Each structure stands twice: as C-alpha cells, then as structure tokens.
Amino acid sequence: MHAPSSDVSSDQWAELAADLLARLRGRSPRVHCISNTVAQAFTANLLLAVGCVPSMTVDPGEVGAFVRSADALLINIGTLDAGRRDAIDIAVTAAAGRVPVVLDPVFVDRVPTRAAFARDLARRTPAVIRLNRAEFATLAECPAEAPHADALLSYARACGTVVALTGAQDWVADGSRLITLHNGHPLMAQVTAMGCAGSALVAACLAVEPDPWRATAGALVALGVAGEVAGARARGPGSFVVEILDVLHGLDRATLTQFVKVS
Amino acid sequence: MHAPSSDVSSDQWAELAADLLARLRGRSPRVHCISNTVAQAFTANLLLAVGCVPSMTVDPGEVGAFVRSADALLINIGTLDAGRRDAIDIAVTAAAGRVPVVLDPVFVDRVPTRAAFARDLARRTPAVIRLNRAEFATLAECPAEAPHADALLSYARACGTVVALTGAQDWVADGSRLITLHNGHPLMAQVTAMGCAGSALVAACLAVEPDPWRATAGALVALGVAGEVAGARARGPGSFVVEILDVLHGLDRATLTQFVKVS
C-alpha cells in the first residue's frame, strides 16, 4: 500500500474500469499496433473484443498514414527486424504530440542492443511504458529484485511517463502517484502475448481517457479481473485464451466491483 | 432483391454450398495464400477445417514454385512490406491463366499508396475481389454510402471480375448477375481475420467450381451459415473463433438448407 493511491477506493477503480470499457464500446477507437508476429492475432482479437478497431501494418511506407488516422499507438519491440525499426521511428514521429503512445520493451533483458533501442524510445516520451520486472530492471538500470515504489516513481518522473510493471501484482506509477493491482491469474503467464495484448488495451484506454495514469490502471484492472474470471472457468491455457476474450467482451460493472483488488 | 438472381432459390444455394464443401473435402485443393501476419494462422486453420492444403510462404524466391503447384491463389495486402510486394507480383504472374486468384484489398481506404497498389492488382484480372464497403468505395472511386447494385455490377464488368462486398449483408456480383446473402452474425466483425479467411474460402471454392460467381456466392453462403450457427453457440468472440471452425468442419446440407437466406 502506497500513500498516493489511498484516496481512491476499490469501488472507484471498478467504476473507472467499467467507464473505460463503455467508452471503448461506444467510440470504437482506432489503435495502431507495431507488434511482434507472435502477438499480433491475439492482440487484434483482444482489441476487437472490447470494441476497438486495430490495425497492424509495419511497412515504413504506410505506417505514418495509419498512425495519423489512429487514436492510439502501441510500440512492441518483439521480433524486431530492420523494417520494424524504421517503422517504429516513423510511427513515433508521426504520433508526437497527437497520438498517445504505449511502449512495450519486450525482452530488453536478453539483448543489449535491444535495450539500447528501447532506452532511446523511452526518451521520446511515450505516455506509458508497460513491462515486466526483468525488463524494468534492464531499462531503468536498477537491481532486479522486488520493485521498490521509489524506483518506479523516480523512473516515471525522469521519463515523464507512466510506468506499468506487470506480473503477479501490477504496479502503475507516474511521477507522483502509484497504485498496486492484485487481480489476475497464474494462467496469464502461461499463454503467449498476454502482456502484449495488455499493452494494447492500455493504448486503447489512452484514446478515451486523458489522464494516462488512470487510463493505464483502469485498463489493467479490467484485464486482471477478466483474467481472474477466465482462470476460474478455464481447464488449462488453451481454454483460458478463449475465456478471457469472452469475459472481456462482456465485462460489466458488477463483476468488476465484485473482483477488483487494489491498494 | 435484384432480378438476375431471382432464378436461383435459397434451396439451390444451400445445395451448391454443400456440393462445394463436399468437393473441397474430396479433392483437398492446394491454396497458396500471400496474406498478412495477423490473419495467417486463422486462415490456415479455416482452410484445413474444410479439407484444403494451405501454404503461406511470401518469399519472392519461392512463391512462384508454390503458386505453380497450387490450385488457387489468395492475395491479401494487409501488413504489406517490400518482400510481400515483390512476392505478390511474382505470384500473380505465375498464376496468370492457370490458377484462379482472389484479391483482398485490406484497408485500401486508409493509405493512398496502398489503394494505388490494389488498383494495379485489380487490373490484372483476379477472378474475385472480396472487400468491405469502405474498401470498395476507395477501390471503385465511388461514394461510401449503401452500395448500389449498379455500382457493383458496373465495377465487376469493368474489371472482368466477380466483386464480393461483405458486411452485415454480402453482395456478390459479376458483370451481369448479383445476389445478396443475409446470413452471418455480428461476432464475425469482432474477431480478426474473418474477412481474410472468407477470401481464402472463396479461393478454395474457385479451385473446385469453374463459375467464379457461383464459387464465390457458395463459399460466402457456407461461411455465413457457419457464422450464424457458431454465433448462436458462442459466449463471446473467443469461443466464436473456436465454434466457427468446428461448425465449418462438419457443415452439412441440412444445416445449410435450414439457415440459408439469399435474395
């Protein structure tokens, strides 16, 4: 429990998540995703399940036009290649000041060149960076043990961004506020692209909510509750993928209120 | 209801769709797909579910050999890149006069350069062009409101192709015949790659039916009925993807006859 979030109750977060989902369903924002080839289909299906219009082109010649007509942009650096690197640069430039950007620095802990590439992107002021613990430790160049609230707040402040560190718990910090989310299910870590698709849902919520910290936390509350409900219904990771899309599609205020756990 | 189709009853379309599925299961045609990375897996699974043998390589050095030994070719221009552009040119050349081609001009309404690329492809006489309303308006350079039968018939005549405009209703026109299909389910628009996979099913049916207008309408009757049955069983978009593959795999004459709605 961290002081800055104590003014917001669980019920209020359930309300916010429900409102964000209602806005997505009502406004159908366009979310352009430069994502890896492993995650693209599930990411598109998750965005469609909540009412968004995803697009996924990675061609340097086309990506600028897609971004300029989009309401949010996701940059996921899995399965990088030369074309994707160029496309990311063009897309981030096209988005600057117009379209909110989420950065998902996949596997920066595995290759130094990828970490350098992600650090450059982090300096171009994405609205949100979503990552796991090992990725945060690499990107922020800090120890990989349990994340300190201070490390998250200070990195968020330095980058002028929201940091969402997801895992068994999710932490969402901007320069001054931090909230911890306790929803989710272990099967979320046993299917591919769940983190990537979560980043896409954050991007979608940025398109309908001007406060990026609230957009991020609300998106992750919705995903965590959906995962928890889906996990209870699933018989394994195969059915979990099916269930979480079904649950997200129909997720309502009552379910969010019943399950939400924040501190 | 449009005059040219009034000579064919719903029962006859159910018969045709059932026959096409029987031919696919019996002959296992090879369908080569140059498709986008988002749609590839679902497209392959849909083709396999109806008994076809899909291949998906996009390498310019290999695609000619794959096309020459294929029974139909799908060109889908989502997630275009330089390699895919070259591969498409080589594939269409290899197919000319030998292998029927379906063109799926994904998102031509979003980028002018993509529209120009697709217009060039449309001039190379694909057997069928399958698209949605916004894509048709861009490709045919006509207003985006409700499609007029005349616009479809006239564009089909000008291009020497079948035009399949899919959406809440599907319209299938060649230069002189037009049919409207009323099957389907709203969840078909909330999962990714349904249009792309529909184009692949059209390509498959071209491999077993010489009249491209009948092949296209029959394929879309089968897909629309499968979508309707799957939609009634599904609890959301996740289970819908599962159900539609299961339904297509076992779709029979009786179900087609019960559900088909054409005019």
Place this chain on the structure above:
Amino acid sequence: MHAPSSDVSSDQWAELAADLLARLRGRSPRVHCISNTVAQAFTANLLLAVGCVPSMTVDPGEVGAFVRSADALLINIGTLDAGRRDAIDIAVTAAAGRVPVVLDPVFVDRVPTRAAFARDLARRTPAVIRLNRAEFATLAECPAEAPHADALLSYARACGTVVALTGAQDWVADGSRLITLHNGHPLMAQVTAMGCAGSALVAACLAVEPDPWRATAGALVALGVAGEVAGARARGPGSFVVEILDVLHGLDRATLTQFVKVS
C-alpha cells in the same frame, strides 16, 4: 515392430514421457524458435503450456544473443525470407556444440531451392530432424512410399542425427535404434502448426534429456497421447486446438500409461 526398440515396453515410454514433462515444468528451459509466422503463436502457446520459456526473434542482429542464452533451438523453415535465412545461419553457428538443435524442413518437397537449403542445414548436425513423409523423401532423396525402417536408420546414421518422421504413425530413428509410435488423432492433421509445435516440444525435451533419441520419442509420445485425449473431447478442429493445450498442460503419468502405444 522393429527389433531395436523391443527392449523398451510401453510402460517405460509412458514413464519417460511423464518424467520429461516433469522436468520441463520444474526447470522451465528456454527454447528459441526461428519459426514461420503461421506457426509462431501456437508454438509459443504449446511451449508455455508445458512450462517452457519461448523466444521467437528472427532478427540477424539479435538472434545470436537469444540462442546463446537458450537451452534449445528450433529451426523451422516455413515462410522463409532473406532475413530468416541469415538468422538461421547465425543461430546454428551460435548453437554449435552448446545448444541442441531441431530442424523442421517444412515443405522441402515443394521448392527445389528450399530442399537445397535444408540439406545444407541437415549437414550441420542438428540433434533431430522432424518431418513428414514427403519431406523425408525429398530430403533423403529416396522414394516417397511407406518409409522403410532401413531408410530412416541409414539416413539418421549418415547425418549423425535423430530422424522423426511423423504422420498417422510416428517413426523415431537414430543410427541404430528405431521406435514406432501409434498415438495421435486425425484432427492433428487438420490444424495448422501441429508439426511445427511438435518439433518445438522435441527441442524442449532435448534441453532436459541428454539422449536425443529418447528425448524425441518421449516428446512425441506426450504429444500423441495429448492429441488422442484432445481428439476424443473436441467437436472439430477449432476446439481441438484448445483441448490439446489444456491436455498437455495437465498431462500426467496415469493418462500416459493408459494411452501410450509403441512398437
């Protein structure tokens, strides 16, 4: 029934498969996959379902670092392109003598240049080559009719590798031992990427079992039994994909013992 395997009973193979799954769940080996864009998501999900950590980058600049920190490497040559060819060369070099390699020579029977590329890879001593009958006939330059035990043993001996020929039955040979596996389900051939994902499971088992022949046969026993159980539960290919992941995730010794059929 072939003499070299007659010393190992079905029960012992069930034990081995159960042990391999327990080791995967306990050790979470990293499996790097250079695979095709059609198979990537299902392959990642299958690896995650059994407790592994998959990575999938194909970038020539990054793949070496991923391979050096991996416990096994899968090379699948579907959807080849220039970048993947370079990445494969770098990855195999990085793996040499340190990380066991599985080669999956997809569709070598369809393009001569692809066959030549795969033959070069086969000479670089992968631990295992997994393929279907047509691919084996092309790679080994022998007739495509029913595989002779002698052809498999002799090719395995010549290449210093394990050969796993999968289909309605699976044959697993090294230079001196051969076993035939009779599990599986027809739906395994009606969903995409099942062979590719099977190769990935073999790679995973190489990371936890030093005898590549036993690792391969054990992996394919597990997959075949999972397919058989999933096939009995599924209503078609859509639900089959879901079921096989669920079944593999929870597959236990008792089920393996009940279903395993080897000779």
